[in-house]
Amino acid sequence: MKTTYREAMRAALRDAMTRDERVFLMGEDVGRYGGSFAVSLGLLEEFGPDRIRDTPLSESGFVGAGIGAALGGMRPVVEIMTVNFSLLALDQIINNAATLLHMSGGQFNVPIVIRMTTGAGRQLGAQHSHSLEGWYAHIPGLRILAPATLADARGMLWTALQDPDPVLIFEHGSLYNVAGELDDDAGAVDIDRATLLRHGDAITLITYGGTLPLVLEAAEQLDGEGIDADVIDLRTLRPLDAHTVLDSVARTHRAVVVDEGWRSGSISAEIAARICEQAFFDLDAPVERVCSLEVPVPYAKHLEQAALPSVERVMAAARRAVGAGG
Amino acid sequence: MTTHTTQGIPDADHALHLLRQMLRVRRLEEKCIELYSAAKIRGFLHVYIGEEAVAAGVMEALEREDAVVATYREHGHALLRGVSAGAILAEMYGHAEGCCRGRGGSMHLFDAATRFYGGNAIVAGGLPLAVGLALADRMAGRQRVTVCFFGEGAVAEGEFHESMNLAALWQLPVLFCCENNLYAMGTALGRSESQTDIALKAAGYEMPAWAVDGMDVLAAEEAARRAVDAVRSGGGPHFLELRTYRFRAHSMFDPELYREKAEVAQWMERDPISLLRGTMQAAGQLAEKDWAALQEDVDAEISTAVGFAENGTPEPVSELSRFVYSDRPDDGSPGGQWERDRKGGAAG
Numbered sequence: 076m077k078t079t080y081r082e083a084m085r086a087a088l089r090d091a092m093t094r095d096e097r098v099f100l101m102g103e104d105v106g107r108y109g110g111s112f113a114v115s116l117g118l119l120e121e122f123g124p125d126r127i128r129d130t131p132l133s134e135s136g137f138v139g140a141g142i143g144a145a146l147g148g149m150r151p152v153v154e155i156m157t158v159n160f161s162l163l164a165l166d167q168i169i170n171n172a173a174t175l176l177h178m179s180g181g182q183f184n185v186p187i188v189i190r191m192t193t194g195a196g197r198q199l200g201a202q203h204s205h206s207l208e209g210w211y212a213h214i215p216g217l218r219i220l221a222p223a224t225l226a227d228a229r230g231m232l233w234t235a236l237q238d239p240d241p242v243l244i245f246e247h248g249s250l251y252n253v254a255g256e257l258d259d260d261a262g263a264v265d266i267d268r269a270t271l272l273r274h275g276d277a278i279t280l281i282t283y284g285g286t287l288p289l290v291l292e293a294a295e296q297l298d299g300e301g302i303d304a305d306v307i308d309l310r311t312l313r314p315l316d317a318h319t320v321l322d323s324v325a326r327t328h329r330a331v332v333v334d335e336g337w338r339s340g341s342i343s344a345e346i347a348a349r350i351c352e353q354a355f356f357d358l359d360a361p362v363e364r365v366c367s368l369e370v371p372v373p374y375a376k377h378l379e380q381a382a383l384p385s386v387e388r389v390m391a392a393a394r395r396a397v398g399a400g401g
Numbered sequence: 402m403t404t405h406t407t408q409g410i411p412d413a414d415h416a417l418h419l420l421r422q423m424l425r426v427r428r429l430e431e432k433c434i435e436l437y438s439a440a441k442i443r444g445f446l447h448v449y450i451g452e453e454a455v456a457a458g459v460m461e462a463l464e465r466e467d468a469v470v471a472t473y474r475e476h477g478h479a480l481l482r483g484v485s486a487g488a489i490l491a492e493m494y495g496h497a498e499g500c501c502r503g504r505g506g507s508m509h510l511f512d513a514a515t516r517f518y519g520g521n522a523i524v525a526g527g528l529p530l531a532v533g534l535a536l537a538d539r540m541a542g543r544q545r546v547t548v549c550f551f552g553e554g555a556v557a558e559g560e561f562h563e564s565m566n567l568a569a570l571w572q573l574p575v576l577f578c579c580e581n582n583l584y585a586m587g588t589a590l591g592r593s594e595s596q597t598d599i600a601l602k603a604a605g606y607e608m609p610a611w612a613v614d615g616m617d618v619l620a621a622e623e624a625a626r627r628a629v630d631a632v633r634s635g636g637g638p639h640f641l642e643l644r645t646y647r648f649r650a651h652s653m654f655d656p657e658l659y660r661e662k663a664e665v666a667q668w669m670e671r672d673p674i675s676l677l678r679g680t681m682q683a684a685g686q687l688a689e690k691d692w693a694a695l696q697e698d699v700d701a702e703i704s705t706a707v708g709f710a711e712n713g714t715p716e717p718v719s720e721l722s723r724f725v726y727s728d729r730p731d732d733g734s735p736g737g738q739w740e741r742d743r744k745g746g747a748a749g
Contacts, residue, residue, distance in 0.1 A: 125540060135563055136564055136567050140536055143537065144537040146530065147541075149541070176726070179724075180501035180724060182501070
């Protein structure tokens with residue numbers, strides 16, 4: 076069937092609410108407004124205000140309430156409007172959700188799912204354009220998902236809700252309108268493995284989330300230049316499926332990591348480090364990285380686009396890697 | 402209300418029970434200081450001496466299925482909720498027999514069996530959890546109450562106000578118990594709040610709220626019973642400001658430069674244990690031999706607990722990475738080391 080990323084997310088929510096009465100959605104403007112990105116549009120009418128629960132602008136309060144509700148036996152899906160506002164809930168996410176199981180010696184697990192939009196590219200300025208999923212992936216105790224495809228938008232939520240521990244789902248704002256075909260019987264997917272989306276032998280392009288479409292585009296264009304690329308969608312940033320990355324690099328001997336986060340101390344740095352630690356002697360060229368320039372994301376379109384990863388920058392990095400060494 | 406109050410004085414058995422509860426906390430805390438000084442336990446240590454009437458009174462109003470959320474000064478709350486002194490001390494020893502298998506320590510006591518949700522060491526961080534526990538009860542149609550303890554320092558935090566608003570907006574079954582001991586570490590209430598009447602702040606959220614003499618265990622119990630009954634019967638969140646005082650330093654590292662010794666001495670004249678003991682003696686409810694027997698009993702309990710902790714076993718380092726994530730039986734690797742690295746080693 077023809078669908079969009081937004082509709083796939085909505086179908087996942089509807090499915091979860093229907094299958095498990097402990098599941099409820101809570102967040103700013105998820106109900107009467109229909110979700111600030113229209114993901115939950117229509118669900119209030121279907122499930123009522125108890126389970127499609129509008130909250131005040133109290134990120135720490137309602138994220139913490141979600142954690143408490145999870146401790147109390149519910150399966151909350153908490154929507155934070157964007158990753159930028161999740162900074163107001165860092166205390167609850169990091170000091171509570173990520174630590175309670177450990178601090179309590181295994182007595183209290185926190186089965187919460189927290190969804191939020193991430194990323195730049197829509198001229199929203201620095202305070203609405205952060206890509207901080209790599210930051211969250213630093214934290215033991217959290218599981219970090221970045222659905223980039225329709226199948227993952229449809230399938231990751233249910234699996235996340237079956238997880239006994241806190242799961243954060245990052246939905247890149249540029250993906251909601253992506254349209255495509257999805258199997259009529261599409262359902263839950265695994266949230267443990269990276270996926271090899273395109274097979275080639277010359278180089279491995281590694282990315283996730285909002286930069287996946289541009290990396291696939293770069294791979295097509297590189298193919299025209301005789302550079303046949305593996306494309307890996309990481310899908311899950313923690314725990315990291317380094318195995319799939321390392322297997323690919325063992326074949327291609329070259330790697331480019333593409334990440335909309337800033338370069339320093341980023342998830343791309345972690346992936347490059349894993350490759351260097353565990354596949355150093357497989358490499359024929361230094362690992363390349365394409366990240367956002369280290370500036371707060373600017374408003375003006377030409378400045379913003381210059382700051383973000385692009386097809387051209389990915390292709391240039393791939394050419395450098397292929398041209399280097401032997 | 403129950404039959405415990407007769408002309409302001411409870412029956413002798415109940416009064417003795419309250420006295421015992423407060424004394425158990427006092428002796429446990431004194432032992433903690435001793436063990437800390439002997440370097441048997443480490444980390445931060447915050448004792449509850451002087452404030453015992455608050456937890457002792459409030460806990461009396463709770464049923465087994467209710468939930469408790471507390472702070473980093475929570476040894477007494479854990480003990481009176483039903484966690485054994487042995488499990489508490491073993492936790493501070495870092496032993497496997499500790500209530501959190503050595504991963505929490507003094508500030509993070511948890512116990513699933515008694516629905517004791519910590520042990521939260523971020524000031525005001527426990528309030529949203531309490532709101533959520535109450536939300537779960539409300540959504541599931543259960544008649545349970547969640548009691549949340551926090552100090553007056555929490556009142557300056559945003560999470561306090563967010564939680565007050567959410568609980569009142571959604572009419573959730575929470576009892577907020579503010580333990581106002583006048584100092585947020587070393588900062589006096591008047592130096593941190595534009596409005597120092599804390600119950601008034603809660604009332605601003607359309608929540609029934611009143612102040613209670615937190616040195617008087619009978620007053621604390623009566624107020625808690627009234628509030629818990631109202632919360633349980635669907636009256637929405639309630640708020641108690643329990644006015645109390647910490648007799649000892651904030652922690653073992655506090656030189657107490659911020660308050661006068663005379664002020665401490667003045668408050669110690671209203672020691673909650675002495676107050677109740679005096680009331681009971683005046684009513685002819687506490688013979689000297691009963692008091693001596695009570696002390697002997699409590700000393701024996703604490704002494705047994707120390708023995709239990711001393712004889713415990715250190716939580717094995719091989720278990721270190723457990724409980725970062727829930728155990729996954731089909732995973733094949735120990736919990737927390739489940740990343741798919743090529744060489745199978747755990748990163749970091």
